[in-house]
Amino acid sequence: MEKQGIDDETINHSIGESEPKVMKQNLNHGSKRPLNTDANTLHLESLHLDEKYLKLFSKPRFKRERNTHISITRSEPKDGSALNNLASDDEPLISFDIQIHEPTRIPTDLGEKYVQYPVITKSAVFENQSTYVTRRYLDFRWLYRQLQNNHWGKIIPLPPPIEKLKNYFQTQNEMVLMLQKIAHDPILQRDQDFHLFLTSDNFENKSRLRDKITRSGAYLDNHDLSEIHISEIELLGYEDASNVLKNGGIEAPYHQNFISFMNSIPKYTEQDTFILEQEKKLEILRWQLTEISKTLDLIKGQRLELGSVVKESSNIFNSISKLELSKQGSTVITEFADGLKKEKILFEKFSQNETMRLNLNFQKYQSLLISMKAVFNQRKKLGLYLAIVEDELKRKENELKKLPLNNSGMEENVLANTLTDKAKVVNNEYITLKNRYNKIIEKWQLIGKTIKEEISDSEQGILKEFESALSTLIKNHIDYYKNDIEVLQRVK
Template identity: 25%
Template sequence: MDSIDDNPFADLQSSFTTPREADKENIEQGFKEVNLDDPSPPQETDVQVDDEQMRDDSVRDSSNNAASNRGNDQDEKDDNERLSDRKRSLSLQHQQQQQQQQPQPPQQQAQHIPANGVVKLPSGKMYEISVCDPQKIGNPANSYILYTIRTTTKMPAYRQNSLTVLRRYSDFLWLYDSLCKNNPGVFVPPPPSKQTYGRFKIDFIEQRRQSLEKCLIKCANHPHLSQDEDLKLFLESDTFALDVKQRQLDKAEGKSVLASWGSSIMGPKYIENDEWFDVEKQRIDGLELQLKALVKALQTLSTQRYDLASSLAEHSESLLELSRQFTHSETLTRLFQMLADISAQSKRGLDELIQSDASSFTATAEEYMRLISSIKSAFTSRIDLFHDIKAAESSYNKKKTTYEKQKSVGQIHQYNIAYSLKDLAMSENAVHESKRQFERVSALIKEEMSAFDKMRMEDFKFGLKELVATLLQSQRSIHEGWVKYEQELKSI
């Protein structure tokens, strides 16, 4: 028996409602296909294909229900036509909106940060440093010059990007000594030499300031020195004196016995096995002699220029005094005044030349003469490492001989065998580590020598350009004065 809930007209109702619901779903699906938020306009070919497919589906549904749904064919056709018109209208509107919109500029690519966290400054360097504002501190009996050091860096090890500290000349000496000890084989740029007399003169203070700044910039941007802990302490510590004492205590506690042997035990005479080092030593010795001769000649020339500048000043004053005696002749007065002006111009040109020479070419020659001392220290550190190897080998051989002797006579206990073997292994590792350090420093010195030759050419080229430019400018000014003077004489 059929249930009360069974509807005998269900099949008939489904035959009438199903096509309309299918059409409704097709219409909704068609509107979903036209996405108003999509920035790209719909393709006409896709729309046409969808329309044809929808018509085919509609025809199939109509044929299956032809008996009960013929009255709905016209409605279905009208719905499909309205859907197609709606799609074409939306497509045209979207194309018009795309034409009115301006093209968006491409987004800038995010800055790439290297794996080590170091972001270089715009100049291509890791540090920008200035040494400025020298001030005299203390009483006349115990006074010194204090310099302000301003540093800009993006090295991640520093607490700030901009740092400002106060340092004196002896602090620069400490930094140089520390960098040499921490980095054997590296040619550490040295600070300017000490000077007992005249160290508070304005010209000397300015020359020293420039030399200290140049030295510090080269140290900070050196690939093997830029991340040194003592350099970091020098550039950012506000309690520098206390931190230096603590650093010295830490280094003294951490210094191994083997490291002290290299400086306290005189090993066998070192015989060079690499011919490259012998050739470079001879070349460096010859370069040192040439630089000493050049610096001496430049200092003599500078002294003579000072004397000549003083004589020109006196000559100019004498001509001016003489011009005042010819009050009855304006022509002679004007000629003597012009001659005095030429002498004064020559004096000013010499002053500029002396200043440029001291700050460029002579300073460069003196800097490289000091740098040769640093190169020799690097070569010496390599020899010290050779003595460390011999000391480590001697210690290992003694321990090995003692162990084998005690073991052969049965004097070593069973529970001490493991300890003795461990001690021997540590001594053997120390020998291998000393040899690796020696090879590493040897390769580093060769690398540093290549960089030294390249940097030397660039620095001397720059110094010569500045010197010649100043000399030409001075001579042009004097030449113009003499040309005017000659024209004035011809007009008499």
């Protein structure tokens, strides 16, 4: 990742005058409600609607509308296997109570200001049971990148994008949601860098030290959260990674002018059908979300237009009532005009709440797709490294075969007196490449397994959230139309 201009000056934003509510979540349970994956239908009972709402659906309807369930299809892996959770998923969750209070603007020596967010955490895992720290927006991005480096293949909760920082309430809310999701994950909640984020009073120095030690690239962040950085230390271990970094990295041989002119960099082609299918689905979903965003903007505009029409209709009826053609008629028309005003207010409130709710769900899925794309990019990067080292290994093998040595010359236990000095050097290089190849292919296979587990868990989570969102949508529409009818019924 190349460093971009993300600094405190870029992320400064104004804070609203009204005092916002504290965002918090008490995560004190570790149970996961299992979903019924055997059924491909979602019944109304599964939405957990209140009795008064269920009664509305139990009333007789037209004969051709007897079906009382909504069909939802879910794609299963082609092999039909149910992916198991990580072993640590069975461990009990640590309880975290995380709050973010109203941020403050801190002036710098240069006269500029940056925003600090007070983060308060209560958990038995900490020595003092409770911690209070202040964090900048860049610190939340550091946490995302560091967790991304520590857990390849895991879908890491995203911080809010830079574009939303001017909206204080939304930024604070998304930051809390990010920390809540991390704290509710049985693996991420035990991560040392997550604990460092929640507890350290010397966070800037310690976080930079962690970035340097792990070579995570967390401080080489850029705007695109789906782009990734693979740490050579995490991949190869400190000793081999040090040698690789001295030579410019794994891709360095193909970036030199002469060699890159003579030989193009090896290509990586994904062979796992499950991952290929999920990548295709991801691109389709991203396109669909873009279209949904356009539709939401269109709906918002049409609702505003409809509100204006209702207001204009109310004004017209008010004007007619003032003509006083008859006392009784004027009274009815006036009451009807007042009813239209109330209906306009009710409609605008409903539209505003629905638009906000739909936007939040849209942004939630958009963030999930960005994080999913990041894990696919990790897999591709490891695959590229695998192809590069494999190509180098073949070259070194061919080179070794041309040197004067016996048939066992490419084995690690070859006797020193059977090799020439040059052959010894080449043989050692071959052994190093072979060990490096084995390390990379192991990590490449492991990230493939992790991605499949994460995708499976995400699908279940999305279905659960869809049930909840659909339930809320039904309730809100029922309440709106009931209130609307009540307003109009008052007009005699």
